[in-house]
Amino acid sequence: MAFNSLNEFLDFLRRKGELKVIDVKVDAKLEITEIVDRTVKSAGPALLFTNVKGSEIPLVTNIFGTKQRMSWALGVQDLDAIGKRLSEMLNLKVPESLLGKMAMMPRLMEMAKFPPKVVKKASCQDIVINEKDVDLYKFPVTTSWPQDGGPYILFGQVVTKDPDTGVRNMGLYRLQVLDKNTTAMHWQRHKGGAMHFKRAKEKGMERLEVAVVIGSDPATMYSTSAPLPESIEEYLFAGFLREEAVELVKCKTVDLEVPAESEIVLEGYVDTGEDLRLEGPFGDHTGFYSLADYYPAFHVTAVTTRKNPVFVSTVVGQPIMEDDWMGYATERIFLPLAKLVLPELVDYHMPFEGIFHNLVFASIDKQYPGHAFKVMNGLWGLGQMMFAKVIVVVDKDVNVQNTSEAWWYALNNIDPQRDVVFSKGPHDVLDHSSQYFSFGSKMGIDGTRKWPDEGFTRPWPDKIEMSDEIKKLVDSKWKSYGL
Numbered sequence: 001m002a003f004n005s006l007n008e009f010l011d012f013l014r015r016k017g018e019l020k021v022i023d024v025k026v027d028a029k030l031e032i033t034e035i036v037d038r039t040v041k042s043a044g045p046a047l048l049f050t051n052v053k054g055s056e057i058p059l060v061t062n063i064f065g066t067k068q069r070m071s072w073a074l075g076v077q078d079l080d081a082i083g084k085r086l087s088e089m090l091n092l093k094v095p096e097s098l099l100g101k102m103a104m105m106p107r108l109m110e111m112a113k114f115p116p117k118v119v120k121k122a123s124c125q126d127i128v129i130n131e132k133d134v135d136l137y138k139f140p141v142t143t144s145w146p147q148d149g150g151p152y153i154l155f156g157q158v159v160t161k162d163p164d165t166g167v168r169n170m171g172l173y174r175l176q177v178l179d180k181n182t183t184a185m186h187w188q189r190h191k192g193g194a195m196h197f198k199r200a201k202e203k204g205m206e207r208l209e210v211a212v213v214i215g216s217d218p219a220t221m222y223s224t225s226a227p228l229p230e231s232i233e234e235y236l237f238a239g240f241l242r243e244e245a246v247e248l249v250k251c252k253t254v255d256l257e258v259p260a261e262s263e264i265v266l267e268g269y270v271d272t273g274e275d276l277r278l279e280g281p282f283g284d285h286t287g288f289y290s291l292a293d294y295y296p297a298f299h300v301t302a303v304t305t306r307k308n309p310v311f312v313s314t315v316v317g318q319p320i321m322e323d324d325w326m327g328y329a330t331e332r333i334f335l336p337l338a339k340l341v342l343p344e345l346v347d348y349h350m351p352f353e354g355i356f357h358n359l360v361f362a363s364i365d366k367q368y369p370g371h372a373f374k375v376m377n378g379l380w381g382l383g384q385m386m387f388a389k390v391i392v393v394v395d396k397d398v399n400v401q402n403t404s405e406a407w408w409y410a411l412n413n414i415d416p417q418r419d420v421v422f423s424k425g426p427h428d429v430l431d432h433s434s435q436y437f438s439f440g441s442k443m444g445i446d447g448t449r450k451w452p453d454e455g456f457t458r459p460w461p462d463k464i465e466m467s468d469e470i471k472k473l474v475d476s477k478w479k480s481y482g483l
């Protein structure tokens with residue numbers, strides 16, 4: 001089931017008892033964070049605050065804050081179902097027969113079947129606020145943590161167009177509100193928006209137009225965070241997830257398109273010649289404060305909204321937080337794409353305490369000496385996997401979703417000097433420990449069983465396992481033990 005708007009999803013959550021409306025007056029400064037932090041860590045509901053101090057607009061948060069809600073948001077019961085759809089689509093073994101070939105066509109078309117559609121009129125433009133009346137402080141913008149540099153729009157879906165190709169990008173980047181019509185634009189150097197900005201500057205363009213969507217249908221909201229290759233637009237991917245095209249509308253003052261069912265849209269530009277502005281510090285999803293740094297300013301030249309818009313926000317900090325479930329969805333959905341390049345990959349897992357880029361477990365069907373190292377190098381070469389600081393490779397029968405099992409297996413199997421490699425590469429901008437800013441070292445751990453042709457000539461012990469016969473016997477007598 002695809003949701004066409006945020007409202008449709010919120011209604012669904014309400015019916016499921018997964019949306020709690022809070023009418024008590026709350027402060028967007030720190031108080032909301034503490035409420036959300038306690039709620040998300042106890043797998044509690046999405047929260048709709050109707051009475052935020054200083055704003056007439058309600059704020060919703062924690063909508064993706066459990067595995068169940070993240071799955072519902074993408075119209076599935078189980079996130080692996082999406083991965084399965086992708087892997088069926090990507091299974092490109094061409095059949096011999098003509099009929100077989102024809103039967104493949106619909107599968108191949110699956111991704112392109114739901115391209116976004118541009119409509120003329122949209123509810124997200126019911127209200128249009130012109131440049132001189134823009135006042136971002138009218139929105140319930142939150143200040144999350146005590147040392148934050150100010151209030152931040154935390155669910156801004158930032159739309160730009162590649163100045164060379166015209167391909168659209170939508171990335172989820174935080175926006176620190178600097179004054180009533182200016183924010184900082186925190187697109188990190190490796191991300192799509194930053195690339196567009198760099199290209200615009202190189203081409204001598206004075207401005208890069210930007211639209212920021214705050215709240216849309218949930219599949220598009222999620223797609224904004226997904227690590228898609230530059231050539232695949234988030235709107236197309238959202239259409240694939242929803243199995244229904246995303247309707248777009250042209251912005252009022254910039255040449256960009258936004259989802260017709262958006263709640264709030266900020267239209268404006270980033271000036272390529274302007275001095276960068278100090279952004280941060282910000283209590284980040286690493287669980288530490290990101291230091292203040294310089295980023296471009298986003299000038300808001302118009303705001304459009306629905307008649308009764310809802311402002312969406314999130315809280316990031318020490319896990320578990322809402323963004324962990326978004327990252328988990330990415331892990332599951334993108335596994336078949338990783339397997340396309342690394343077919344020996346059985347599964348991978350990024351435990352929440354590893355903040356995605358700090359730790360990746362990978363299980364492989366080991367075929368030749370040194371295979372674990374090939375997989376580490378392959379993963380480090382895959383899109384945003386380039387940020388992975390530590391990769392631990394184990395054999396195919398290990399359930400990497402169970403981090404305790406994965407560590408147990410790997411730690412038993414390693415002789416550190418022999419099985420650990422150090423490499424170098426880009427680090428996530430948020431990594432505060434890297435040797436240089438966004439560049440540092442990586443560690444790969446080969447936790448697989450070692451082979452004679454890898455130099456291990458002593459016998460390798462079996463894992464302890466009870467025989468099926470005894471398991472069945474104990475099953476059949478279990479009740480009689482009175483346990």
Ligand SMILES: Cc1cc2nc3c(=O)[nH]c(=O)nc-3n(C[C@H](O)[C@H](O)[C@H](O)COP(=O)(O)O)c2cc1C
Nearest residue numbers: 171172173174186187188191192193225226227323
């Ligand atoms: C809640 C949340 C906040 C994020 N904030 C930022 C941010 O401020 N800057 C950034 O570059 N990436 C941020 N990200 C990560 C990007 O959205 C993510 O890497 C995405 O794939 C970027 O898309 P792009 O490659 O199209 O730019 C955030 C992700 C989430 C889930």
